[in-house]
Amino acid sequence: MRVFLTGATGYVGSAVAEKLVESGHSVVGLSRSDAGDAKLRAMGVIPHRGDLNDPQSLAQAALTSDGIIHTAFGNNFDDFTGMVGTDLLALTTMLTSLEDKNKPIVVTNGPAFLGDSGDGIFDESAPIDESSYFAVRAKPDLEALQAANRGIRSVVIRLPFYVYGKGGSTFIPVQIGAAQKTGLARYIGEGANRASSVYVEDAATAYVKALENAQAGSLYHLSDGFDASAKQIAEAIGENLNVPAISTTFEIAEETFGTGLANFFSMNSCISADKIKHELGWSPQANHNILEDIARGSYKIGR
CATH class of the missing domain: 3.40.50.720 (NAD(P)-binding Rossmann-like Domain)
Known part of the structure; x- marks a missing residue:
């Protein structure tokens, strides 16, 4: 074809x-x-x-x-x-x-x-x-x-x-870049919101x-099927960069990421x-999850 x-x-x-x-x-x-x-x-x-x-x-x-x-x-x-x-x-x-x-x-x-x-x-x-x-x-x-x-x-x-994977993604490099710049891996509020x-x-x-x-x-x-919380994502970034993961307000997230991304990072989005x-007989074959890849895998700074 x-x-x-x-x-x-x-x-x-x-x-x-x-x-x-x-x-x-x-x-x-x-x-x-x-x-x-x-x-x-x-x-x-x-x-x-x-x-x-x-x-x-x-x-x-x-x-x-x-x-x-x-x-x-x-x-x-x-x-x-x-x-x-x-x-x-x-x-x-x-x-x-x-x-x-x-x-x-x-x-x-x-x-x-x-x-x-x-x-x-x-x-x-x-x-x-x-x-x-x-x-x-x-x-x-x-x-x-x-x-x-x-x-x-x-x-x-x-x-x-x-x-995620191969060190790319729409959002992960943005979040890692912000953490590198500020020395803080931020999540909004309690960071309990989850995303697939x-x-x-x-x-x-x-x-x-x-x-x-x-x-x-x-x-x-x-x-x-692995739905990580915003706090878990921030903690994985923190482990990668050896910086603390901390809670922040939506307003500060807007200043850091812009309104569109702040809305993404503050909501639950879990899908089946x-x-x-x-x-179609599709099934995920990856032998690791997003948190492992961010903290110690393809996103690891200086690997």
Whole structure:
């Protein structure tokens, strides 16, 4: 299968690219620079120049592909609404290119717009929390799932807050960097709020399984079943850097991380992966958990 992959040079996308190549697929990866082109070629991926702000570049690649995996998303969490708007335009462009072709597209999202999971665990039936700071992020989710009615084998994968491993991640390096700068590993309030996680290579395997086998309109949560608390994450960072883990206020967290990330770091977000395990036979294979990896594994400073 010739697969167009957005976010191919990114953290999750590059892991997905490697799994696709290993599985025998031809991969065309979205790239914005000469450095990106070189990185993709080194992985056996064909570079395609463009970005999410250039819908025409996405349409061109989509029209010549047998399927799409969309992992790209911005990183300016202080303009969360703007990032979602860009993502939605990119997604609708690619969906239009696939209409009535019964080709697969696997779209990435997260569970934040479901709101705070409290003491529970959200499965795929959990409703959108319209009062959530992140509610706007549901729009691409709904657009992708509804595309199943337009002759598109659309699938959504919701990644947990923490995709970890290989020293990367969206959030962990930010938290480690803040602790290095201040000499303190901070958590908000009591730090009892918990969030699910998954190892990046296990996530990549799920994308390939979804591309190859998922039914149109499928929605899957990913989690390894280990839901670390914010305090545990901070303590693991503290062990790594040999700095204390301390409680802080939401206001100080806003000053440190910005409003968007402070909201992430203060909420419970626990999700169940039972559905993808049952329907696609996916299961996490990592032999360590996120706390071990932060404290003594791939994130260890000076290793």
